[in-house]
Amino acid sequence: MGKVRITNAIRRCRFDADEMTQKDLAARVGVTRQTIVAIENAKYSPTLELAYLIAKVFGKQIDEVFFFAED
Amino acid sequence: MSYQERNTLVAIFVNVSVMAGFAWLIWTRYGEGAFAEADGLAIWAQTVLWIIPASIVATIVVTIVFSIVFAIATREADADTVVDERDRSIGIKGMRVTMVVASAGFIGAMVALAVGWPAFAAFNIILAGFALGDLLGSATRLVLYRGGI
Numbered sequence: 001m002g003k004v005r006i007t008n009a010i011r012r013c014r015f016d017a018d019e020m021t022q023k024d025l026a027a028r029v030g031v032t033r034q035t036i037v038a039i040e041n042a043k044y045s046p047t048l049e050l051a052y053l054i055a056k057v058f059g060k061q062i063d064e065v066f067f068f069a070e071d
Numbered sequence: 072m073s074y075q076e077r078n079t080l081v082a083i084f085v086n087v088s089v090m091a092g093f094a095w096l097i098w099t100r101y102g103e104g105a106f107a108e109a110d111g112l113a114i115w116a117q118t119v120l121w122i123i124p125a126s127i128v129a130t131i132v133v134t135i136v137f138s139i140v141f142a143i144a145t146r147e148a149d150a151d152t153v154v155d156e157r158d159r160s161i162g163i164k165g166m167r168v169t170m171v172v173a174s175a176g177f178i179g180a181m182v183a184l185a186v187g188w189p190a191f192a193a194f195n196i197i198l199a200g201f202a203l204g205d206l207l208g209s210a211t212r213l214v215l216y217r218g219g220i
Contacts, residue, residue: 032155038220
């Protein structure tokens, strides 16, 4: 089994949500802006709970925001 | 730079400063023969007990000063003081490094005692293990904040 990485479409979702800022998203899910930056840049994989919260902010299902990529 | 990242930098700065001061103090007193007497370990322990509150006060003062300087430099008055799951995850990894190094210091002290080194040296090895562990734990957190988990 190769290295598994969770990728995401948060940047596109923020764009679609009227250019929601990272700071606004962070405040709505209760994390720091740096954590949102780390998730967007694939430097941190969020917990399932946080992933659900982020998807919920954009009114999407979790698999529409986060993707399971195996390389 | 996040609030927790700044606190990690402050911890490294205070750790290095306090331990350098402590090492200088111990070395000077050692040169004067303060630990050669029967109550040498008691004097050493009293010095350590003074170092603990001194490092706590130093951490508080440096944290406040650093926050003020950072706020002035970045013009960000509303520092994000939230501690989230990423901070906790990084903290746990840093703590693991601290515990491993501190444990190695303890084992090193036991080995030193076993081969006939004096108790004074063993206690210093234990303390150095804690100090080095704290430093490496903070450095680990800083690397993980910068490079990602």
